[in-house]
Amino acid sequence: MTSPTLALDPAWITRTVAVALDEDLGPAPGRDVTTQSTIPADAVGAADLVARQDGVVAGLVVAPEVVGQVAARLGLAVPSVDQRVADGTRVARGDVLAVLTGPVQVLLVAERTLLNLASRASGVATHTRRWADALEGTGALVLDTRKTTPGLRALEKYAVRCGGGTNKRMGLYDVAMVKDNHVVAAGSVAAAIEAVRTRFPDVTIQVEADTLDQALEAVGAGARFLLLDNMPTPLLAEVVAAVRAVDPRVELEATGNLTLDRAREVASTGVDYLSVGGLTHSSPILDLALDLEPLQPV
Structure with a gap:
């Protein structure tokens, strides 16, 4: 970060x-x-x-x-x-x-x-300060996304930092984020991770997961950062517990369908981060x- x-x-x-x-x-x-x-x-x-x-x-x-x-x-x-x-x-x-x-x-x-x-x-x-205040004391941090105004990304991500938030990747160049379409194209999560490691060995790799099986597959393939996408709170808690049991070093991010009134509830599952596109696209x-x-x- x-x-x-x-x-x-x-x-x-x-x-x-x-x-x-x-x-x-x-x-x-x-x-x-x-x-x-x-x-x-x-x-x-x-x-x-x-x-x-x-x-x-x-x-x-x-x-x-x-x-x-x-x-x-x-x-x-x-x-x-x-x-x-x-x-x-x-x-x-x-x-x-x-x-x-x-x-x-x-x-x-x-x-x-x-x-x-x-x-x-x-x-x-x-806007970011509202999220940072809502998460205070939980151990979880609020992240931004690439959903920024063209030409103003540097300013908007700077503003997130000023509001107490944390920047995720700055662009497509500094962090690899393996999402569903990349998995389809590569053939599997493991193949996508290996392809990134081979081509760009210097970058951090993050993997999106929608289910418990996908999360465990990604961790088994060597992923050390997971985006847990659009999961209801009970499933999110189950996935966090299962991943931590396999490898407590894996960083976990909740993403998708997050609102301020759910912030502490989501953080209570044990995730490290909540990513909120609205910080930059809807403030x-x-x-x-x-x-x-x-x-x-x-």
Whole structure:
């Protein structure tokens, strides 16, 4: 699993912000026809980044890059960013998360890109924190999946970490996950595992199982990580006990049809992880706003 302390890659932030600004302004340097018409280039002010809902914030780390790139496109000074809370912090409605000070044109042009990224990340972090809180004390961890927004996987998985969750594989390249279609193509679980070991001996192999027999077959073939898919709680408990009796080192993940109200019940079966695709594919944003302070008359 990915380290929960892993930060966002600065190079990823740079690329993603550039794409987002191109969407909003047109190809670089682009333009904001409203702001550049109504706000003098020499106007300077401050804006508060404010939480409009209770939640957990994430993605504030992108703010300096957003205002920096906007300033470069407009040929204006780079605003300062006074970040008041760290990513991963629980906040209440009305809390000021950061204060941005500099050319007003830059602040207003940067507003939507900053809010899109931070609101999305904060929504994921807030949702994840609900799962982490529900599982607290059980010994089980909540995992994300690859069900992410194209182009925003790094941000959304970072947000999961900020919310107290753990990242599963980052993509198809770092972990082998043998599912039913792979077994059909390879001929058996054992054949699929052997094929991965032969071709990519450096990767971790995980195997999906829908039944007790499939789980035991996978363990017998050498699997050390099982995804126990869409199992009702009694069957899940039976499979966990049977696998632990064969090899207590095998890591076990419950997946499919998981809800918050079942979280502790599922964790009580002894699984190590609960994977929840909804952390990234179904989290609503956390409502954030950038409120410009009244400008002083020149």
